[in-house]
Amino acid sequence: RDQYGVFGNPIEHSKSPVIHHFFAELTQQPIQYSKFLGDLDSFEQQVKTFFEQGGKGLNVTVPFKERAFQLCDVLSSRAQQAGAVNTLLIGKNGDIFGDTTDGVGMIRDICDNHSQSLTDKRVLVLGAGGAVRGILEPLRDAGPSTIVVANRTLSKAQALADHFHKQTTPITASAFETLEGHFDVIINGTSASLDGDLPPLPDSVIKTGTWCYDMMYGKEPTVFLKWAQTLGANGSDGLGMLVEQAAESFYLWRMQRPDTCLLIQKMRDDLS
Numbered sequence: 001r002d003q004y005g006v007f008g009n010p011i012e013h014s015k016s017p018v019i020h021h022f023f024a025e026l027t028q029q030p031i032q033y034s035k036f037l038g039d040l041d042s043f044e045q046q047v048k049t050f051f052e053q054g055g056k057g058l059n060v061t062v063p064f065k066e067r068a069f070q071l072c073d074v075l076s077s078r079a080q081q082a083g084a085v086n087t088l089l090i091g092k093n094g095d096i097f098g099d100t101t102d103g104v105g106m107i108r109d110i111c112d113n114h115s116q117s118l119t120d121k122r123v124l125v126l127g128a129g130g131a132v133r134g135i136l137e138p139l140r141d142a143g144p145s146t147i148v149v150a151n152r153t154l155s156k157a158q159a160l161a162d163h164f165h166k167q168t169t170p171i172t173a174s175a176f177e178t179l180e181g182h183f184d185v186i187i188n189g190t191s192a193s194l195d196g197d198l199p200p201l202p203d204s205v206i207k208t209g210t211w212c213y214d215m216m217y218g219k220e221p222t223v224f225l226k227w228a229q230t231l232g233a234n235g236s237d238g239l240g241m242l243v244e245q246a247a248e249s250f251y252l253w254r255m256q257r258p259d260t261c262l263l264i265q266k267m268r269d270d271l272s
């Protein structure tokens with residue numbers, strides 16, 4: 001069996017082995033996918049050893065995505081933009097290739113699984129950390145009319161807006177409290193949900209038909225989705241994004257695109 005795995009710290013909670021073994025069965029691919037606890041001192045060496053021992057591909061999660069980016073010999077253009085990678089594969093000549101699949105995974109979940117169009121929409125993105133940096137290029141390329149990045153620390157939002165701004169899709173920065181106007185789609189990429197916190201948004205960002213997406217997920221709706229619901233907005237959590245980014249990694253490794261709907265449904269059922 002070809003060897004794959006995921007490095008993170010912590011790693012125990014990772015659902016990636018279950019997801020990739022599910023995909024492998026669906027597509028009849030002979031793979032073994034393991035969890036590895038990344039060492040904060042010697043992560044780079046661990047990755048090199050994995051590939052030297054014949055490993056074919058890796059996922060990388062918190063807190064190693066930026067360090068993985070640094071160790072790659074070759075990077076996809078979307079990884080170069082994101083400054084982080086979540087997928088590694090080894091080339092025939094031993095080069096390590098890095099890519100990031102989070103952004104495309106989120107766009108697939110929003111547009112395909114939830115049938116939401118982003119074309120010509122006003123999109124608000126909350127947060128300006130690594131998670132948001134990883135999705136801005138695919139989001140911009142999905143064709144919204146404008147993107148506003150709002151963050152607690154305004155300077156971080158401004159840096160991302162400057163980096164990803166294009167004339168065809170203007171990207172501006174804002175603090176939460178000073179957001180003006182309403183939006184068609186709101187994407188929460190802050191880690192505030194993890195602490196049960198809600199960014200201090202004016203209710204006026206939501207209008208009839210606004211659709212809200214939280215990159216986090218859990219058994220219960222996140223505080224952000226509950227808030228959206230009380231204002232009459234529909235939306236989704238990020239369970240589908242988790243599965244879709246994995247499907248994109250699987251495709252990079254095996255050139256096979258597994259069907260994701262079944263697994264998303266099964267994982268949703270398992271949560272409750």
Ligand code: ATR
Nearest residue numbers: 127128129130131132152153156190191192197199
């Ligand atoms: P990640 O990899 O999940 O993006 P990160 O790079 O640490 O993690 O970024 C976390 C993001 O969530 C940041 O935008 C952070 O805001 P700051 O840049 O001001 O720190 C945001 N965040 C975290 N906790 C938050 C909270 N309680 N309220 C609002 N924003 C929060």
